[in-house]
Amino acid sequence: MPTSSQIAYYVRLGEIETARKLFNQTPHKNIASWNSIISGYFQNSKPNEAQRLFDEMPSRNTVSWNGLISGYIKNGMIKKAREVFDTMPERNVISWTAMVRGYVEEGMISEAEALFWCMPERNVISWTVMLGGLIHEGRIEEARRLYGLMPEKDVVTRTSMIGGLCSKGHLDEAREIFDGMRQRNVVSWTTMISGYAQNGKVDVARKLFEVMPERNEVTWTAMLMGYTQCGRTEDAWELFKAMPTKPVVACNAMIIGLGENGDVSKARKTFDLMREKDDGTWSAMIKIYERKGFELEALHLFCLMQREGVRPHFPSLISILSVCASLATLDHGRQTHAQLLRSKFHDDVYLSSVLITMYMKCGDVVKAKIVFDRFSRKDIVMWNSVITGYAQHGLGDEALQVFREMSSSGIQADEVTFIGVLSACSYSGKVKEGKEIFESMKSKYMIEPTTEHYACMVDLLGRAGELNEAMSLINEMPVEADAIVWGSLMGACRNHMNSDLAEVAAKKLLQLEPKNAGPYVLLSNIYASKGRWENVAKLRKNMRSRNVSKSPGCSWIEVEKEVHMFTGGENKPHPEHLEIVKMWWKLGGMLREAGYNPDGAFALHDVDEEEKAQSLRHHSEKMAVAFGLLKLPEGVPIRVMKNLRVCGDCHTAIKLIANITGREIILRDANRFHHFKDGLCSCKDYW
Secondary structure (H helix, E strand, C coil): CCCHHHHHHHHHCCCHHHHHHHHHHCCCCCHHHHHHHHHHHHHCCCHHHHHHHHHHCCCCCHHHHHHHHHHHHHCCCHHHHHHHHHHCCCCCHHHHHHHHHHHHHCCCHHHHHHHHHHCCCCCHHHHHHHHHHHHHCCCHHHHHHHHHHCCCCCHHHHHHHHHHHHHCCCHHHHHHHHHCCCCCCHHHHHHHHHHHHHCCCHHHHHHHHHHCCCCCHHHHHHHHHHHHHCCCHHHHHHHHHHCCCCCHHHHHHHHHHHHHCCCHHHHHHHHHHCCCCCHHHHHHHHHHHHHCCCHHHHHHHHHHHHHCCCCCCHHHHHHHHHHHHHHCCHHHHHHHHHHHHHHCCCCCHHHHHHHHHHHHHCCCHHHHHHHHHHCCCCCHHHHHHHHHHHHHCCCHHHHHHHHHHHHHCCCCCCHHHHHHHHHHHHHCCCHHHHHHHHHHHHHCCCCCCCHHHHHHHHHHHHHCCCHHHHHHHHHHCCCCCCHHHHHHHHHHHHHCCCHHHHHHHHHHHHHHCCCCCHHHHHHHHHHHHCCCHHHHHHHHHHHHHCCCCCCCCEEEEEECCEEEEEEHHHCCCCCCHHHHHHHHHHHHHHHHHCCCCCCHHHCCCCCCHHHHHHHHHCCHHHHHHHHHHHHCCCCCCEEEEECCCCCHHHHHHHHHHHHHHCCCEEEECCCCEEEEECCEECCCCCC
């Protein structure tokens, strides 16, 4: 005859139907069999069937009622569990404790406390459950009082209190309890070691670790994470190598620790050596690549993850969307968006904000607005994402319209909002509107402008040619102008070829950021445009003496989900370099016929005009555009990204290329978008 243990066996295997078949075949069912099959239905998330069988039971004992309470609690049905508790004919300490535990697990600590103090009797488990609830809520003072009232304390109780005290940094008090324990298990040791490690006392933790009688994987991992959190990756690496077994959680901790402390190659080595990987492993490595500027590696790893049949989870999707935004890889971004829809993550507010940013940075303004409009529960981050996106595209009217809609919807603008709106005014030449909005920050919105807001205003005035007013604003700032503010003025001086003010801004910038190549480069541009080659040479000598190097120009383009990189001067030629050069020579002829002459002011060398033209010809964005014309079919926009600001010569050339080829070209540089179509640019040559 089938027994309750046989039924329980099939329940553990998840074969509830087989268990039910055995139960039905039993002619004389005892209470234990009924209890087993009812428990099985609860374990398989079928509470209604469990209740139906409970109602059919010919007789019940307290175990049956307690099983019903526990079953509802396991299925998150706390109200139903309380109904059962209130109607059961007889309760014991297990019944009361189960109900208290249910409230604690649901975070309903007040309800748990009320019930706990009504208990006719309590055992050490009851006390420990209530203690754990208070500790989990961070109510350490109340936990202390409860701990002091306990008539009996076992190893679990003491360990819980140690963990609670450690979580609040009370290490001495925790250690006093630990030292006073007559019996300790591996959890007690691990909790104390983790407490020291999490509070930055890894050397003390290590001493305790060394004298521990036995260690498990959790102990090793706790010690490992202590080292990584303190930035002691070499110690962590040595400990990791010494681990007798390396569980996935320890490997994941090692990947994150190494990566966040800058040792990305060793993090990848750990990843590659892992025999087993879980979702956290892939997400950790992708996140490290994304955060440390290895965007292409993140993209390749994400593709590998999919090829190996691993379903992307929330953290990896967030990271890869950020990568798509950074690289402006629209095809990958669209594919990731589709996965979000399939995974039913698309209703998450934060994720929707990241999606909007991704589409904006990939140049698909329409799709970004569709995502925004579809979402009903918009928060401040979503509104800011759209405003900032429109600003980057030079769409001042659209940014201001969204700003007005945001105010009408009752969402209070914050500091980020005003950076976006003021940038939009700056990029679209709306000086009057920008001034009014800046003045309204304090008077209407009670927001004190920061240096970033002043930098936006300096940029706004500078772009409009009002350099003296911009300088006056800097002098009137209530706080010291930082590098962002002086950088804004410097850029404006370059646009308007004001070498006198540029020198003032450059000197300030060099004091604030002596290793930043930007001021040298911008000032060199101005000197070179005026033929002041002695000044250019002097600046370069100054750069060499200070070991300052300019970041090389780099552009990239996505073709058939593969990112192709181009560097200034073609120091690292593309595999199809010859075909690209041929295409550029062809374009060169068409450009000359259209009246284009290379602007030597943007070639920073004292050489003849032919050599200057040669230098300009190999600017990375031109190479990327030529490659796009070779590879992308008619009707498909050519989307090129650049790590630096696009120079005036490239801007002129690409605008002409878009016109004479009839192609739509979208160029995103370090500051903003330039959308070339039909001989026009979205920035209206105002950038």
